[in-house]
Every structure is written in structure tokens, then in C-alpha cells.
Amino acid sequence: MILTFLGTAAANAYPEAFCRCENCERARVLGGPSLRKRSAALIDDDLLLDLGPDIMTAAFMHGCPLSSVHYCLQTHAHADHLDPSHFLSRSPGYGVIGAPRLHFYASPATVHRAARTFERDLSSDSLLDPEVGERLNLEIHRIEAFQSFSIGPYRVTTFPANHDPSVEPLLYAIEADGRSIFYGTDTATLPEEIWQAFHRRRMRFDIVVLDHTYGPEEPGSDHLSAHQVAGHVERMREEGLLTERARVFATHIAHEGNPAHPELVDFAARHGYEVAYDGLAVQA
Numbered sequence: 001m002i003l004t005f006l007g008t009a010a011a012n013a014y015p016e017a018f019c020r021c022e023n024c025e026r027a028r029v030l031g032g033p034s035l036r037k038r039s040a041a042l043i044d045d046d047l048l049l050d051l052g053p054d055i056m057t058a059a060f061m062h063g064c065p066l067s068s069v070h071y072c073l074q075t076h077a078h079a080d081h082l083d084p085s086h087f088l089s090r091s092p093g094y095g096v097i098g099a100p101r102l103h104f105y106a107s108p109a110t111v112h113r114a115a116r117t118f119e120r121d122l123s124s125d126s127l128l129d130p131e132v133g134e135r136l137n138l139e140i141h142r143i144e145a146f147q148s149f150s151i152g153p154y155r156v157t158t159f160p161a162n163h164d165p166s167v168e169p170l171l172y173a174i175e176a177d178g179r180s181i182f183y184g185t186d187t188a189t190l191p192e193e194i195w196q197a198f199h200r201r202r203m204r205f206d207i208v209v210l211d212h213t214y215g216p217e218e219p220g221s222d223h224l225s226a227h228q229v230a231g232h233v234e235r236m237r238e239e240g241l242l243t244e245r246a247r248v249f250a251t252h253i254a255h256e257g258n259p260a261h262p263e264l265v266d267f268a269a270r271h272g273y274e275v276a277y278d279g280l281a282v283q284a
């Protein structure tokens with residue numbers, strides 16, 4: 001599997017367009033990997049992680065069109081991860097002819113939130129109406145935490161994120177060709193039941209992606225901080241959850257406490273992980 005990061009910022013992007021803080025100003029000067037769009041990722045060319053607000057821009061900036069995407073695993077319904085206008089814009093009614101049917105996987109609460117937002121802001125139609133799905137070239141699948149299922153060539157396992165429970169957020173393990181990726185944003189510290197489930201299901205990851213909203217000088221709260229990511233990586237290594245060749249990447253990086261890319265890379269290197277950037281493609 002090839003994992004491409006389409007966006008690696010927290011909810012407000014980095015630099016925050018309205019912000020003049022030291023981190024945002026430095027990111028503007030440096031450009032390149034210091035410029036982060038809202039988080040989303042692509043596996044191979046057909047599996048999207050989050051129908052995020054910046055995926056259109058990411059697709060043309062990083063040369064990875066989404067025209068072969070058959071599946072979307074949605075982490076949750078927060079607006080920095082889900083822009084329901086894409087359901088319309090990728091439909092035949094908007095001139096997208098011949099695209100594969102989109103199989104959209106999300107928790108019941110996230111599906112409910114998506115449908116409500118869609119109906120309120122975009123259309124009088126209900127996303128949950130199968131006829132509307134037909135028109136939008138879309139099939140919605142409700143999934144729960146601790147489920148395993150197959151989609152195309154991928155085996156997917158879901159885990160409950162430690163994040164806003166009102167949207168029933170999910171984290172995903174994706175396996176194919178004997179390789180395994182864990183996509184872990186948005187979440188605060190992983191609860192024990194997830195660690196136990198990793199072991200029970202004999203998971204070993206080749207790539208781990210973790211929420212890194214808060215920087216080296218900040219405590220974590222509703223998201224992970226730099227030191228908590230370092231702690232999670234250490235525990236994963238100690239408990240044999242990483243393969244020998246495993247790589248761990250930080251994503252969902254906020255401007256308030258995280259320095260621009262080069263300095264964050266230095267911190268991460270001293271703590272056993274790497275920092276993702278928009279457009280980075282890695283092979284699992």
C-alpha cells in the first residue's frame with residue numbers, strides 16, 4: 001500500500017490564514033512542507049481517509065486525482081474532516097460522469113450529522129434516501145467500533161477514538177498485501193481497550209499515523225501532544241506492535257504550539273517518530 005498525506009494540519013490549517021503568530025509567519029517564509037492543509041489521506045488511488053474540506057486542492061497540488069476513489073473511511077463528522085458538499089460536487093448532476101460509486105463508511109452518529117448538514121445547507125434531499133444515493137452515485141455504510149470488514153483489497157478494523165463522543169469518532173487499521181497501516185486522528189490518549197484490542201487481534205503496524213495537535217511545550221487534552229505521541233510510540237515499540245521497518249508519522253498539526261516543519265522534524269527525530277507533510281507518499 002502507498003499512503004499519501006493530502007493534509008496534515010489541525011482544524012485551522014497551518015499557517016492559519018488570519019494569524020500572525022511566530023509559527024505561522026515562519027511557515028509562510030519557509031513554504032513547502034511547512035504549509036499544511038486540513039487532514040486527510042489517500043491509500044493507493046482508491047481509498048480515501050476523510051472527505052475533508054481541502055481534498056480538492058490537495059488532489060491537484062500533489063498530483064493525486066481522486067477519480068479512482070471507490071471507498072472513503074470517515075473518521076468523524078467535524079468540519080475539518082468532512083465537507084458534505086463533495087457528495088454533490090462529485091455527482092453526475094455536477095458533470096462527474098463515469099466515476100466509481102463512492103462507498104462511504106462512517107459511524108451512525110457521523111452519518112446522521114453528515115445527513116443533517118447536507119439537508120440544512122446543500123439540498124432538500126436526504127442523504128439517507130437510497131434514491132438520492134443512486135443520484136449521487138453514493139452508498140453509505142454505517143459501521144461501529146471494533147468491527148472488521150473487507151472493502152475491495154483491504155481488510156479494515158475500526159477502533160473508538162478518544163474524542164468528541166457525540167460524533168462516535170473512529171480510528172482505522174487498514175491491511176493489504178501483508179502490510180498494515182493505523183490511521184489515528186482525531187484522538188486524545190488511546191484508551192486501554194484499544195491497546196488490548198491491538199493485542200487480541202495480533203496487530204503489527206508498518207505505518208502508524210497519530211494525532212499531533214499540540215506541540216512540545218503543551219499538555220494534551222482532547223487531542224494528543226508531542227510528548228504523548230512520543231510516549232505512544234515508545235509503548236507501541238515495547239509491546240511489539242510495530243514491525244522492524246515501521247514508521248510513525250505525526251499529523252493533524254496545529255499552529256499554536258508546533259514549530260514549523262524543520263524544527264518539528266528535529267524534535268520528532270529525538271523522540272522516535274517522523275512528521276508527515278502534505279503530499280508525502282510512503283510505502284507500507
Ligand SMILES: [Zn+2]
Nearest residue numbers: 011078080186
Ligand atoms: Zn480534526
Ligand SMILES: [Zn+2]
Nearest residue numbers: 019021024255
Ligand atoms: Zn498562528
Ligand SMILES: [Zn+2]
Nearest residue numbers: 076078163186
Ligand atoms: Zn475532531
